[in-house]
Amino acid sequence: MSGLRSVSGSTNGKNYDSIMKILLIGDSGVGKSCLLVRFVDDKFNPSFITTIGIDFKIKTVEINGRKIKLQLWDTAGQERFRTITTAYYRGAMGIILVYDVTDEKTFANIRQWFKTVTEHANDDAQLLLVGNKSDMETRTVTHEQGDELSRELGIPFVEASAKNDDNVNEIFFTLAKLIQEKIDSNQIATGGNAKDSNININSSGGSGSKSNCC
Amino acid sequence: MTKLRCSFTDCNSMIINLDDDKIVSMSDEIYAAFKLMQQKDGSHNNKFMIVNDIWDFDNVGVSRDIPEQVVDNNGELIEVEISDEQWSISKCLKYLLCADCDKGPIGMVCELTNKRDNSITKTINLLSLNSVSHI
Numbered sequence: 001m002s003g004l005r006s007v008s009g010s011t012n013g014k015n016y017d018s019i020m021k022i023l024l025i026g027d028s029g030v031g032k033s034c035l036l037v038r039f040v041d042d043k044f045n046p047s048f049i050t051t052i053g054i055d056f057k058i059k060t061v062e063i064n065g066r067k068i069k070l071q072l073w074d075t076a077g078q079e080r081f082r083t084i085t086t087a088y089y090r091g092a093m094g095i096i097l098v099y100d101v102t103d104e105k106t107f108a109n110i111r112q113w114f115k116t117v118t119e120h121a122n123d124d125a126q127l128l129l130v131g132n133k134s135d136m137e138t139r140t141v142t143h144e145q146g147d148e149l150s151r152e153l154g155i156p157f158v159e160a161s162a163k164n165d166d167n168v169n170e171i172f173f174t175l176a177k178l179i180q181e182k183i184d185s186n187q188i189a190t191g192g193n194a195k196d197s198n199i200n201i202n203s204s205g206g207s208g209s210k211s212n213c214c
Numbered sequence: 215m216t217k218l219r220c221s222f223t224d225c226n227s228m229i230i231n232l233d234d235d236k237i238v239s240m241s242d243e244i245y246a247a248f249k250l251m252q253q254k255d256g257s258h259n260n261k262f263m264i265v266n267d268i269w270d271f272d273n274v275g276v277s278r279d280i281p282e283q284v285v286d287n288n289g290e291l292i293e294v295e296i297s298d299e300q301w302s303i304s305k306c307l308k309y310l311l312c313a314d315c316d317k318g319p320i321g322m323v324c325e326l327t328n329k330r331d332n333s334i335t336k337t338i339n340l341l342s343l344n345s346v347s348h349i
Contacts, residue, residue: 019269038225038314048249048284049311049318052277057313060228060272069269 017066020179021091022172024074025113026098027106031132032074034162035098035171061169061176068176089120094128094175099141101131101159107141107149114153126178127155130171135161218263218346220312220320221253227314229346230271236264237343238294247292248285248306250319251345258343262321264296265339275311276323293329300329301336310341320345 024032036057057072073088089095097113099106110129117127131146133139143159150157158174160167216232239260245252265271285306292303305325311318321341328334 014267015270037316038227046249046251049277049309049316052280052284052309054311054316055276055278055308057275058268058271058273059313 015067016060016069018180018183019069019071020093020176021071021073022094022096022175023088023092024072024096024098025117027100027103027109027113030098030100030103030106031162032098035096035130035132035160035168036072036074037162038165059172061173063173063177063180066180068180070172070176072172086120089117089122092121092125093179094126095121096128096130096171096175097155098130098132099146100133101141101146102133102136102138104140107131107145110149111153124182126175126182127153128171128175128178129153129155129157131157131159133161134159135163217349218341218343219349220315220317221251221345221347222312222315222317225312225315225317226347227312228272229274229312229320230263230265230341232343232348233263238262238264238296238340240294241292244292244303245342245344248319248322250321250342251317252342253344253347256344258348261343262294263341263343265341268323268339271313271339273313275313275316275318277309277311277319279308280306280322294326296326301326302329304335307337310339318345 024035026032033054036054054074056074059070059072061068061070073092075088095117097110097117099110101107114127117125129146129150131141131143134143146157146159156174156178158171160171162168218229218232220227220229240262242260244250244260244262268274268276294301294303303324304327306322307325308323309319310321310323312320319342321339323337323339325335325337
């Protein structure tokens with residue numbers, strides 16, 4: 001058995017076909033974190049976990065028989081201070097722009113987020129617009145408005161409710177599929193690069209924490 | 215092949231396949247020292263699986279760096295034998311959680327120090343087998 005040495009070192013015998021770094025971006029309160037949590041009845045989380053916060057998640061999806069590992073990053077409040085660093089965008093192959101359908105301001109701010117993203121992210125990153133909380137009766141942004149904006153920005157659009165797991169999984173699946181299609185048509189660097197350029201959780205206090213920490 | 219899943223039945227998220235060759239034993243103190251979530255039946259007490267690469271997980275959540283006040287990093291008392299070498303847990307860096315429902319901690323990312331030569335350290339992921347379901 002080789003490689004107890006390093007988290008990123010043991011790539012032999014890997015059990016996946018590609019790796020994709022995906023970011024969730026949008027105003028505070030639009031429910032980005034909720035898109036990353038399944039709703040279950042029994043609450044257990046000890047408060048110290050909530051306080052520490054989550055750096056990233058790995059989720060595996062299968063597309064056309066290929067095992068794809070998604071590494072999902074949530075800005076976790078940094079957007080309030082506009083301190084999302086360039087490092088955060090580095091190597092991102094997919095970016096989900098999230099707004100809240102019950103809050104017009106978050107919808108209006110998507111244009112600003114889009115501008116920021118196109119300045120910092122790779123040109124070939126796949127974007128996806130998501131209107132969250134679509135189950136709420138207090139909706140103020142219509143589906144048509146979302147659709148219109150997505151056409152204006154030239155990116156795909158879906159509405160989501162974090163209360164519906166299938167719907168949320170569909171978002172990640174859809175995005176992964178779009179990225180995979182890009183990879184297959186050689187429009188984007190392969191997953192190997194994403195792995196090299198993103199995290200190394202070995203380097204305590206190094207790039208891993210810096211890239212997602214205010 | 216035994217699958218390790220989130221222990222909450224309405225979540226049941228697939229975490230990783232069990233690899234019998236990568237199981238290590240720890241002392242009882244580890245649960246309290248690192249505040250790990252435990253299952254009641256305790257049939258996998260003190261057993262941990264070493265996961266070398268974080269990408270080996272199918273689904274997992276990784277916390278941000280654990281602040282000093284959360285765990286008393288007193289793990290030097292906790293030793294582990296890997297491939298006939300003795301190591302002590304010198305630091306608990308990050309927690310592992312269920313990727314789908316955020317419950318945990320189900321393990322941690324640790325820095326180990328070699329007992330024979332304490333200039334040798336390495337970072338590994340330890341999944342607590344008593345914190346997950348075996349299906």
